[in-house]
Amino acid sequence: xxxxxxxxxxxxxxxxxxxxxxxxxxxxxxxxxxxxxxxxxxxxxxxxxxxxxxxxxxxxxxxxxxxxxxxxxxxxxxxxxxxxxxxxxxxxxxxxxxxxxxxxxxxxxxxxxxxxxxxxxxxxxxxxxxxxxxxxxxxxxxxxxxxxxxxxxxxxxxxxxxxxxxxxxxxxxxxxxxxxxxxxxxxxxxxxxxxxxxxxxxxxxxxxxxxxxxxxxxxxxxxxxxxxxxxxxxxxxxxxxxxxxxxxxxxxxxxxxxxxxxxxxxxxxxxxxxxxxxxxxxxxxxxxxxxxxxxxxxxxxxxxxxxxxxxxxxxxxxxxxxxxxxxxxxxxxxxxxxxxxxxxxxxxxxxxxxxxxxxxxxxxxxxxxxxxxxx
Amino acid sequence: xxxxxxxxxxxxxxxxxxxxxxxxxxxxxxxxxxxxxxxxxxxxxxxxxxxxxxxxxxxxxxxxxxxxxxxxxxxxxxxxxxxxxxxxxxxxxxxxxxxxxxxxxxxxxxxxxxxxxxxxxxxxxxxxxxxxxxxxxxxxxxxxxxxxxxxxxxxxxxxxxxxxxxxxxxxxxxxxxxxxxxxxxxxxxxxxxxxxxxxxxxxxxxxxxxxxxxxxxxxxxxxxxxxxxxxxxxxxxxxxxxxxxxxxxxxxxxxxxxxxxxxxxxxxxxxxxxxxxxxxxxxxxxxxxxxxxxxxxxxxxxxxxxxxxxxxxxxxxxxxxxxxxxxxxxxxxxxxxxxxxxxxxxxxxxxxxxxxxxxxxxxxxxxxxxxxxxxxxxxxxxxxxxxxxxxxxxxxxxxxxxxxxxxxxxxxxxxxxxxxxxxxxxxxxxxxxxxxxxxxxxxxxxxxxxxxxxxxxxxxxxxxxxxxxxxxxxxxxxxxxxxxxxxxxxxxxxxxxxxxxxxxxxxxxxxxxxxxxxxxxxxxxxxxxxxxxx
Numbered sequence: 001x002x003x004x005x006x007x008x009x010x011x012x013x014x015x016x017x018x019x020x021x022x023x024x025x026x027x028x029x030x031x032x033x034x035x036x037x038x039x040x041x042x043x044x045x046x047x048x049x050x051x052x053x054x055x056x057x058x059x060x061x062x063x064x065x066x067x068x069x070x071x072x073x074x075x076x077x078x079x080x081x082x083x084x085x086x087x088x089x090x091x092x093x094x095x096x097x098x099x100x101x102x103x104x105x106x107x108x109x110x111x112x113x114x115x116x117x118x119x120x121x122x123x124x125x126x127x128x129x130x131x132x133x134x135x136x137x138x139x140x141x142x143x144x145x146x147x148x149x150x151x152x153x154x155x156x157x158x159x160x161x162x163x164x165x166x167x168x169x170x171x172x173x174x175x176x177x178x179x180x181x182x183x184x185x186x187x188x189x190x191x192x193x194x195x196x197x198x199x200x201x202x203x204x205x206x207x208x209x210x211x212x213x214x215x216x217x218x219x220x221x222x223x224x225x226x227x228x229x230x231x232x233x234x235x236x237x238x239x240x241x242x243x244x245x246x247x248x249x250x251x252x253x254x255x256x257x258x259x260x261x262x263x264x265x266x267x268x269x270x271x272x273x274x275x276x277x278x279x280x281x282x283x284x285x286x287x288x289x290x291x292x293x294x295x296x297x298x299x300x301x302x303x304x305x306x307x308x309x310x311x312x313x314x315x316x317x318x319x320x321x322x323x324x325x326x327x328x329x330x331x332x333x334x335x336x337x338x339x340x341x342x343x344x345x346x347x348x349x350x351x352x353x354x355x356x357x358x359x360x361x362x363x364x365x366x367x368x369x370x371x372x373x374x375x
Numbered sequence: 376x377x378x379x380x381x382x383x384x385x386x387x388x389x390x391x392x393x394x395x396x397x398x399x400x401x402x403x404x405x406x407x408x409x410x411x412x413x414x415x416x417x418x419x420x421x422x423x424x425x426x427x428x429x430x431x432x433x434x435x436x437x438x439x440x441x442x443x444x445x446x447x448x449x450x451x452x453x454x455x456x457x458x459x460x461x462x463x464x465x466x467x468x469x470x471x472x473x474x475x476x477x478x479x480x481x482x483x484x485x486x487x488x489x490x491x492x493x494x495x496x497x498x499x500x501x502x503x504x505x506x507x508x509x510x511x512x513x514x515x516x517x518x519x520x521x522x523x524x525x526x527x528x529x530x531x532x533x534x535x536x537x538x539x540x541x542x543x544x545x546x547x548x549x550x551x552x553x554x555x556x557x558x559x560x561x562x563x564x565x566x567x568x569x570x571x572x573x574x575x576x577x578x579x580x581x582x583x584x585x586x587x588x589x590x591x592x593x594x595x596x597x598x599x600x601x602x603x604x605x606x607x608x609x610x611x612x613x614x615x616x617x618x619x620x621x622x623x624x625x626x627x628x629x630x631x632x633x634x635x636x637x638x639x640x641x642x643x644x645x646x647x648x649x650x651x652x653x654x655x656x657x658x659x660x661x662x663x664x665x666x667x668x669x670x671x672x673x674x675x676x677x678x679x680x681x682x683x684x685x686x687x688x689x690x691x692x693x694x695x696x697x698x699x700x701x702x703x704x705x706x707x708x709x710x711x712x713x714x715x716x717x718x719x720x721x722x723x724x725x726x727x728x729x730x731x732x733x734x735x736x737x738x739x740x741x742x743x744x745x746x747x748x749x750x751x752x753x754x755x756x757x758x759x760x761x762x763x764x765x766x767x768x769x770x771x772x773x774x775x776x777x778x779x780x781x782x783x784x785x786x787x788x789x790x791x792x793x794x795x796x797x798x799x800x801x802x803x804x805x806x807x808x809x810x811x812x813x814x815x816x817x818x819x820x821x822x823x824x825x826x827x828x829x830x831x832x833x834x835x836x837x838x839x840x841x842x843x844x845x846x847x848x849x850x851x852x853x854x855x856x857x858x859x860x861x862x863x864x865x866x867x868x869x870x871x872x873x874x875x876x877x878x879x880x881x882x883x884x885x886x887x888x889x890x891x892x893x894x895x896x897x898x899x900x901x902x903x904x905x906x907x908x909x
Contacts, residue, residue, distance in 0.1 A: 074499040084499075162503040162521070170569050174793050176669065177750060208822065213458045242793055243743070243780050250742040286795065289743070289778070294798040320820055320842035322858060353798060356776040357718060361736070361744050 057123025060116050064109055073124075074158065081151060087125035095121060156225030159218055167209070172229040173242065177208070180242040181226055182233035193223035206296065245285035248368055256370025259363050264355065266367075269348055272374050280375045289368050293352065300347035302326040304336055316345055406530040408468050408511045413556060414615060418873045421467040423610075424508055424553035425758060426870060430612035430675040432760040434871045437833040438878035439893060444835060444847045444857045450879060450892040451488030455481065460866040461883030463508030463553065464758075467872050472881075473511065473530070474888060477503040477521050477551075480533060486874055488890060494533040498522045501549035502566070505866075507610070507756075508553035510561060512581045517561050519550035525563055525579060539584040541565060547572055553610045554579075557620060557651040560587060564607025564622070568669075569789045571596050571628045574605035574643075578654060588654030592624045592642045602640035604628035609673035609756055614689070614705060619648045619657055621678065621691055621705065625671035631739045631781045631792025632667070639664040644672040646693060646701075648708060658708030663697045664730055667738045668721065668779065669750045669794070670697040675758050677768070683711055684809060692808055694759050694770040696752030697721075699731055700811050714811030716804050717774045718747040739781035739792045749777035749796040757827035758868035760836070762850050767814060768806040769836055769850070773823040775799030799823050801841050805853060815853035817846075827868020829880075837880055839865035845882050845889070861889060 062071070068080040075082030086095065096117060102108030112120070161170060167178030174180035181187050190196050197219040203211030214222065260266040270276050283291055290296075300316040302324055317333060318325030324343055325335035336343070413422050418436060425432055439447060455461065457476050465474035471491060472483045480494040501521030510517040515536060516528045523542040528535055541563055542548035547570030555562045560578040567574075574592040579585065592605030606625035613620045627636055627643035642656075644663035649656055662672040677692045683702065691705035698719035702712035710729020722731035737744050751773060759770035776799070781792030801819030806812070819840040826839030835856070836848040843864050847857040863885025871880045880891045 070499075072497065072499045158499055162499075162501070165569070166502050166504040169790060175569065175790055177794075177796060179795070180793065206822075210458075210460075243795075247741050247780065247782065248743065286778075290795060290797060293745075293776070293778075296798075320840060320844060321818075321846075321855060322844065322860075356745070356747065356798070357720070359745055361740075361742075364745055365742055 055119065055123065056116065057119035057121070060112070060120040061123050064112070064120075068106075075155070082154070083124060092121055092125065095124065152221045153224040153228045155218075156221035156223070156228075159214070159222055160225050163212060164222075171233075172226055173233060182230045183242045187226060187230060190223075193220065196223050196226060243286040248285055248289060248365070249372075251362070251365030251367070251369030253366070253369040253373050255362075256366035256368065259367055260370055263358075264363065264367065265351070269351065276371070276374050278375060280372045284372075288371060289364070292367060292371055293356075293364070295349060295352070298349040300345055300349065303344050303346070304334075305342040306336075316347070319345065406469050406471060407514050409513065410558060413512075419467070419470075421465065421870050421872055422511060423466070423555070424464050424510070425610065425612065425675065426464075428613040428615065429678045430758070431677055431679065431763075432675075432758050432827070432829045432868060432870075433762055433831070434829065435832045436871055436873050436878050437831070438873065438876075439831065439835060439847075439871075439880065440833040441835060441849050441856055443893060446893055447847065447857050447859075447880070447891050448894060449859075450877075450890040452890070453481070453483055453488045453490070453888040455479070455886040455888070457886045459503070459506075460863070460885055461888060462505040462551075462756075462866045463883070464868055464870055465881060465883075465888065466509060466511050467870070468511055468530070470874065471530070472888075473509050473516060474883070475506040475508055475518065476886070477506045479506075480509060480516070480518055480528070482530070482533065483888070485872065485879070485890075488888075492533040494518075494528060496520075501544045504549075504566075505551045507551055507867075510554035510556050512556045512561065515581065517554045517556070517563075517579075517581075519552060519554065519563060521549050521551075523548050523550050523565070525550075525554070525561070525584065527581075527584060537584040539579060539586075541577060542567070546570060550608075552608050555610050555613065555620065556581070557613050560651055562611070562620065562651065564609070564611075566606050566608040566625075568604055568606060568626060568628050568630055571603040571788055573603050574607050574624060576607045576622060576649070576654065578651070590649055590654040590656065592645075592647070593627070593640075600635070600637060602627040602636035602643055604630075604640075605643040605645070606671070607673070608671070609675070612676050612678050613651065614678055617689070617706060618650065618652070619705070620651045621676040622647050622649065623662075623671070623673035623676055623693065625673055626663075626666050626669045629787045629789060629791035630667075630669050631779060631790060631794065632785060632787050633665055633738060635787040636665075640666070644670060644697070646672060646676050646691065646703070646708075648705065660701075660703055660708045660710065660728075661730055662693070662695045662699070662701060663733070665733055666697070667733070667781075668697070668746060670695070670752050672696065673756065674754055677759065677761050678705060679761055679763070679808070681763070681766075681808075690808075692761065692768055694754050694768065694772075694804075694806065696748075696754060697731065698748050698753040700768070700806055701729070702808060702811075703729075712808075712811050715753075716770070716806055716811070716813065717753045717772050717802070718776070719753070720745070720747045737779075739779035739794065741780065741782040743778045743780050745776060745797075746779050746794075747776050748773060749775040749799055750779075750794045751775070751796070751799075751823075755825060757825055757866070758829075760828040760830040761808070762830040762836070764832070764834070765805075765814075765850055766808055767830075767850065768808045769828050769830060769838075770804055770806065771819075771824055771826055771828055771838060772802045772804045773799050773825070774802060775823070801825070803828065803836070803838055803848065803853065805836075805850075817848055817853040817855075824864065826865035829869040829871060831871060837869045837871070837882070839882065839884070843884060845869075845884065845891070847880075859889075859891070861885070861887065863887070 069083050073083040169175030172181040200212050203209045302316040303313040305311050314326030314328035317327050416427050459476035463475040465472040472485045478497050482491040498521050503521045514530050516530050518526045522544040525539045525541050527537050542565045548565050548567040561581050562578050564576050577589045578587040594601045596603050604627040611620050611622035624645045627640040642659045644666040645659050645661045647659040663670050672695050679690045689705050691703045693701045698715050700716045713725050713729045721737040723734045724732050726732050754770050761768050777796045779794045785791045800821045801823035803817040805815045807814050822841045824841040828838045830836050834850045836850045839845050843861050844858045861884035865884050867883040869882045882889050
């Protein structure tokens with residue numbers, strides 16, 4: 001073993017080394033600072049090999065199968081299928097035959113002993129199997145049967161459960177903070193998966209969606225899974241969690257108009273025949289209500305005094321405590337350190353923030369009813 | 376010191392190859408963390424998720440001050456090369472940092488950022504939303520996986536000693552938390568509110584991994600008219616004198632539809648006090664009775680001994696996700712103060728026990744309800760800090776508004792509704808714990824930050840904004856004294872330690888761990904010896 005050889009060499013180098021070892025201090029703790037180079041390699045050499053699987057089937061799997069089918073039997077799609085749940089697809093006899101003789105690209109393993117084969121089969125068919133719910137997207141809402149019609153979407157499901165489900169729900173129908181993807185306009189209008197892939201790859205920073213560094217193959221599998229969920233959701237009756245346009249029709253348009261022109265203060269900035277003319281043709285349902293409450297993406301104006309008496313204005317493009325940035329009239333991006341210049345931000349959208357504590361739920365529903373008349 | 380002297384003597388007598396190794400003037404203690412060290416952490420350690428049992432995230436280090444923090448610079452950075460953000464608090468024991476992202480642990484030299492070992496075992500099941508760090512006891516680490524295993528590893532090299540099941544991932548559980556070591560117990564909680572599952576805390580034997588006890592926060596799934604949920608996904612705190620652990624519990628399930636679980640739904644959205652040896656409940660205080668907004672009460676239960684309104688008290692404070700700041704007597708669990716620390720509109724008042732009274736009209740409805748704060752809450756899992764000198768409880772707040780929907784067709788399983796954040800921003804709020812009043816606020820901009828907070832004895836508050844800046848604020852007034860752009864927001868809570876007379880402040884931003892310190896010359900010449908207590 002390499003580690004013994006290194007220790008022996010070191011012991012020869014310095015007689016004091018054995019005393020040093022006797023204090024039972026870990027070798028890696030000595031790998032500090034500039035002298036770490038030589039010791040780091042000793043430290044690595046002296047590491048215990050990782051504790052291996054304990055049962056013979058797992059050992060056999062790790063030796064023969066894991067390189068293609070993955071450490072966790074998850075497969076490497078599309079080339080190598082996952083083996084989780086394989087007992088539901090193949091009988092023990094079939095599995096045994098495959099392993100002994102191989103199939104297609106899969107090599108045979110004729111030299112596996114009978115005992116090892118028994119252990120391997122046991123490992124493949126009984127150990128740590130996920131129950132159907134795990135990879136099922138729908139949880140308790142049932143109708144699992146149509147799911148996972150393809151391996152691609154099965155791989156996508158696994159990826160989705162690990163990375164996306166927290167926000168978008170396990171069934172892609174919305175969860176903590178994330179929207180229902182089965183009702184997403186972007187998903188519905190995305191013929192070849194490019195738009196979905198783009199959002200996944202680049203994220204949506206303004207909505208706090210992170211970017212994911214998935215391979216093209218992984219993106220394809222995710223798109224396949226989302227598509228499958230879209231189909232499943234469309235065939236579901238009365239079990240959607242999203243918000244339908246019909247849900248948002250409880251308000252009174254006349255009361256909404258009164259609020260618009262009075263207590264709401266909306267008419268100070270907006271006009272039903274001006275900026276809001278035809279608004280209900282451009283947005284509907286939840287999208288309209290969200291924009292009504294806070295039109296995210298609304299422009300603010302940044303004015304910076306760059307010399308006494310000399311200012312420059314543009315559209316606010318960035319702002320934190322230390323930097324402000326704008327797109328000027330030419331479309332050029334300019335930014336300044338906030339402690340070097342005087343600046344003002346004109347942000348009419350702030351009136352929407354100030355309105356939040358003043359709304360009743362009825363105000364919102366009435367206002368929504370009124371806006372829907374602006375066609 | 377004696378060990379060090381021996382080593383140096385040996386080095387002097389040995390041949391050159393060995394001398395290079397030993398002349399580095401570092402302590403070479405074994406990786407061995409005992410109960411006394413956990414109970415009274417030295418300034419050169421961070422042996423628990425919160426640094427100590429109190430959860431105050433306040434360090435008694437004074438080298439970096441409001442006067443010199445302007446010189447703070449990068450000591451080193453460690454790149455994990457992972458897409459996952461660091462959500463863990465590193466542990467520091469005997470000069471080695473241990474930190475995580477899901478499926479990964481790194482052991483890194485705290486002085487240099489040099490990697491000692493890396494454990495990486497991909498799991499294919501369970502939510503990979505976050506990993507909040509390892510726990511350590513004696514020479515062993517304790518690590519939970521997305522697929523609900525508790526793994527004990529050798530701190531020296533990351534090899535696995537044993538592996539135990541915490542929960543059944545196939546039912547919808549997952550695990551993310553940093554276990555709490557108390558005495559001879561490794562205490563672990565669970566996550567999972569996509570399904571109607573009961574929450575629990577389980578105590579494992581540190582040596583064998585066998586279960587010592589389990590405390591259920593809610594009855595088994597399927598109990599008629601009873602809630603499920605109450606997940607236990609954040610690390611609790613501990614009072615050694617009372618021998619009580621304090622733990623926050625998560626929301627009930629179904630999440631947004633409360634009709635199938637009438638009443639208060641104990642012990643969801645609660646702070647509970649348990650005996651760590653038996654797992655028996657001593658008291659519980661429900662922060663959000665009958666929650667229908669997903670406001671887990673898992674934020675740090677911060678323990679402080681102080682005069683409260685003229686009387687010496689053992690206090691527990693929580694700035695909760697539901698928007699209220701709570702001060703409790705932690706012996707009895709009785710309320711001393713309940714006040715909102717930002718916009719809230721879902722309660723009609725405070726009941727005689729100090730609990731907000733949920734307004735039935737603000738339960739999610741088919742046509743939507745406007746609610747403050749949003750589902751992420753007025754704060755979330757990143758830690759607040761308590762500064763004893765100023766009496767300020769400093770928390771990363773998220774004033775926000777949202778729409779909550781639920782209708783019969785949504786059913787009564789899992790999420791059972793939908794909610795949409797409309798707007799939010801980030802503010803650091805400094806709450807006077809005696810009155811609940813905000814003494815200062817530091818705006819962090821639209822969207823919000825989510826960074827944790829740490830304070831120091833010298834009067835600094837360390838946190839981050841939503842744009843990826845690390846901030847050092849003046850604890851007395853909230854003014855910015857120093858900042859550094861890192862390119863990614865802080866999804867964790869800062870820590871600080873002192874090694875070889877040099878104080879480090881550590882932040883995780885994105886997938887990079889940053890160690891900040893004063894330039895070495897400034898650290899060694901301008902400052903007196905550090906205090907030894909912490």
